[in-house]
Amino acid sequence: MPITVARMRGRLAGIALLAALAGGFLLLSGFLVRPRGGSEVDVPLTVQKFAFSPARISVEAGDRVTFRIRSLDITHGFAVEGTGVNATVLPGREVRVSIPAERAGKIRYRCSVICGPLHPFMVGEIVARPNPWPLWGGGLALLVGFLASAGAHRQPPRFDLLRWRPLSWLLTRRPFQFWLIAPNLLAFTLIVLAGLVGTATGAMNFSTIFVWIVWWGLLVLLLIPLGGRAWCAMCPIPAPGEWLARRAIVEGPDTPSRAIGLGWAWPKPLQNLWPAFGGLLLLVLFGLIVTTRPLVTALVLLGLALVALMTHLLFERRVFCRYLCPVGGLLGVYSMAAPLELRARELEVCRQCREKACYRGGEGYPCPTFQYPGGGLTRNTYCLLCTECLKACPYDNLAIGFRSFGEDLLVRRGRRADEAWIALLLLGTALAHSVIKLGPWGWIKSWANLDGSAEFLLYAGLFLGGVLAALPAFHLLTAWLSRALSGAPNARIRKLFVDYAYALIPLSLAAWMAFTLAVVLPNLSYIPRVVSDPLGWGWDLFGTRESTWTWVPLGVLPWAQLALLLVGLWGSIRVADGIVVEALGRVAARRGVAPLAAFLVSIAWAFLALYLA
Numbered sequence: 001m002p003i004t005v006a007r008m009r010g011r012l013a014g015i016a017l018l019a020a021l022a023g024g025f026l027l028l029s030g031f032l033v034r035p036r037g038g039s040e041v042d043v044p045l046t047v048q049k050f051a052f053s054p055a056r057i058s059v060e061a062g063d064r065v066t067f068r069i070r071s072l073d074i075t076h077g078f079a080v081e082g083t084g085v086n087a088t089v090l091p092g093r094e095v096r097v098s099i100p101a102e103r104a105g106k107i108r109y110r111c112s113v114i115c116g117p118l119h120p121f122m123v124g125e126i127v128a129r130p131n132p133w134p135l136w137g138g139g140l141a142l143l144v145g146f147l148a149s150a151g152a153h154r155q156p157p158r159f160d161l162l163r164w165r166p167l168s169w170l171l172t173r174r175p176f177q178f179w180l181i182a183p184n185l186l187a188f189t190l191i192v193l194a195g196l197v198g199t200a201t202g203a204m205n206f207s208t209i210f211v212w213i214v215w216w217g218l219l220v221l222l223l224i225p226l227g228g229r230a231w232c233a234m235c236p237i238p239a240p241g242e243w244l245a246r247r248a249i250v251e252g253p254d255t256p257s258r259a260i261g262l263g264w265a266w267p268k269p270l271q272n273l274w275p276a277f278g279g280l281l282l283l284v285l286f287g288l289i290v291t292t293r294p295l296v297t298a299l300v301l302l303g304l305a306l307v308a309l310m311t312h313l314l315f316e317r318r319v320f321c322r323y324l325c326p327v328g329g330l331l332g333v334y335s336m337a338a339p340l341e342l343r344a345r346e347l348e349v350c351r352q353c354r355e356k357a358c359y360r361g362g363e364g365y366p367c368p369t370f371q372y373p374g375g376g377l378t379r380n381t382y383c384l385l386c387t388e389c390l391k392a393c394p395y396d397n398l399a400i401g402f403r404s405f406g407e408d409l410l411v412r413r414g415r416r417a418d419e420a421w422i423a424l425l426l427l428g429t430a431l432a433h434s435v436i437k438l439g440p441w442g443w444i445k446s447w448a449n450l451d452g453s454a455e456f457l458l459y460a461g462l463f464l465g466g467v468l469a470a471l472p473a474f475h476l477l478t479a480w481l482s483r484a485l486s487g488a489p490n491a492r493i494r495k496l497f498v499d500y501a502y503a504l505i506p507l508s509l510a511a512w513m514a515f516t517l518a519v520v521l522p523n524l525s526y527i528p529r530v531v532s533d534p535l536g537w538g539w540d541l542f543g544t545r546e547s548t549w550t551w552v553p554l555g556v557l558p559w560a561q562l563a564l565l566l567v568g569l570w571g572s573i574r575v576a577d578g579i580v581v582e583a584l585g586r587v588a589a590r591r592g593v594a595p596l597a598a599f600l601v602s603i604a605w606a607f608l609a610l611y612l613a
Contacts, residue, residue, distance in 0.1 A: 051442020052124035077112030082555035180234035195298025199536025205294040206534035228335030241312030273418035276329030318368035335380035336408035350374020364391030420501035428467035486592030503576035510568020
């Protein structure tokens with residue numbers, strides 16, 4: 001669509017206005033003011049499980065802070081991120097540590113001696129004023145929001161990876177998926193064993209470190225953004241049940257009489273993601289306990305494996321992966337933002353195909369999640385990338401390729417309330433867990449840790465109220481304002497509520513990536529430790545049990561978080577613009593997109609303020 005001179009002038013005026021506002025923010029925040037620091041600041045600091053007191057102190061940039069640290073219970077550590085400061089604090093002895101607050105911003109300190117289950121989240125903060133990060137980040141969020149809504153949408157070319165014959169040959173081999181699953185099944189077995197019989201301290205147990213640092217880090221930072229549901233192709237949890245139901249591990253479906261699964265149809269009222277939503281809600285509500293207790297981690301994994309086993313023996317195909325798995329619900333929603341897709345090359349070939357082998361089975365097993373590439377597979381949500389359809393298709397009419405990020409989010413067909421609520425749950429949980437796990441407030445960690453039943457009930461009420469009531473209420477208000485400003489009274493609020501939730505997904509995924517970076521990077525040194533001593537029994541198999549190596553300079557963390565959130569905001573507003581145009585029409589969308597864009601900018605700013613303020 002050509003850009004007129006008037007529209008160009010309007011955009012330039014808007015950019016100038018935003019630049020002026022951003023400059024005002026910087027001026028008011030003290031970004032351009034020379035720090036007045038240079039004083040000596042003396043801070044008495046007490047340490048106990050699992051909090052520092054005071055948890056946050058404020059000084060002037062340029063001050064030198066001297067902590068007088070005492071432990072009130074057991075041995076703790078005191079390490080400052082991005083510096084070489086690392087001291088051991090013994091009970092009854094005072095330790096003095098001096099830190100120069102050279103630059104304005106936030107400096108985190110944390111316990112560096114393993115002291116119990118919540119040790120990885122025992123942090124405190126030094127805020128060096130004037131701290132420009134929150135308002136500076138807010139100005140950048142406004143600018144990104146405007147530019148994203150003003151830019152033109154372009155369709156980049158697609159790349160069919162299966163045109164490369166070696167890859168096509170590999171993916172159509174019958175043992176391929178087994179090769180992916182087998183090492184993960186071995187790791188799964190070791191994780192469960194370590195969780196059941198190893199130490200109860202999560203930071204010293206192979207189970208919690210490899211699930212919540214290694215696996216979760218790779219999943220959120222690499223597999224989901226690039227591969228969508230690629231993890232589902234190698235997940236070991238449903239494999240034993242599927243192999244048992246088929247009575248085959250590698251063999252193809254040549255002898256269907258061998259199958260022992262009953263093959264019942266899954267109940268129609270449950271053919272949705274609400275069961276997965278419920279499971280995911282429980283996992284995130286008890287998230288602090290699940291991620292810090294090896295035994296709980298092992299029991300959760302065993303429970304999921306048992307449910308998968310039973311559903312494979314009783315019901316047809318992979319109903320566990322399709323409807324029940326909480327991780328599958330998360331992956332399905334976020335996979336719509338990923339660039340990897342499996343689609344039919346020529347729909348006409350599929351229409352003329354009588355066998356429909358990709359859906360019903362042939363040389364390969366039937367699609368485990370009831371997807372038919374030739375009949376409307378336009379989104380990644382339920383495709384497990386298991387490659388069975390590649391093996392089954394007699395016409396070589398399927399492609400696995402790369403396209404632009406977030407294309408599925410603009411596909412109108414198939415939007416559902418269950419997917420929308422999972423998107424809202426994931427966004428709210430990213431914000432809540434950032435407060436709980438990354439914030440300096442020990443009392444809320446204690447509440448979430450089930451230290452007391454009354455406190456946990458209060459925490460659960462706050463968590464569920466924020467995630468299931470407050471955030472959806474703001475989202476509903478956004479939909480109502482969008483309809484009101486657009487002058488489209490015939491647009492249904494319920495439909496706008498569902499449609500607009502898909503615009504939250506890029507920013508939500510970026511927020512989880514920013515959160516995961518802040519959890520994973522400071523705890524990387526535990527990986528070589530638990531490799532040498534997986535059960536926490538004092539072994540040193542590879543000589544790395546005492547490793548304290550910090551792999552990544554933590555000074556880059558705030559910049560990485562800022563970049564991720566701004567990229568996620570850009571993606572969300574681009575998606576929002578397309579969804580609003582589709583829902584309200586191009587003319588009405590010029591006004592209707594404003595509340596949704598403002599909502600997205602405010603969410604991005606909330607994360608920036610939490611991480612950087």
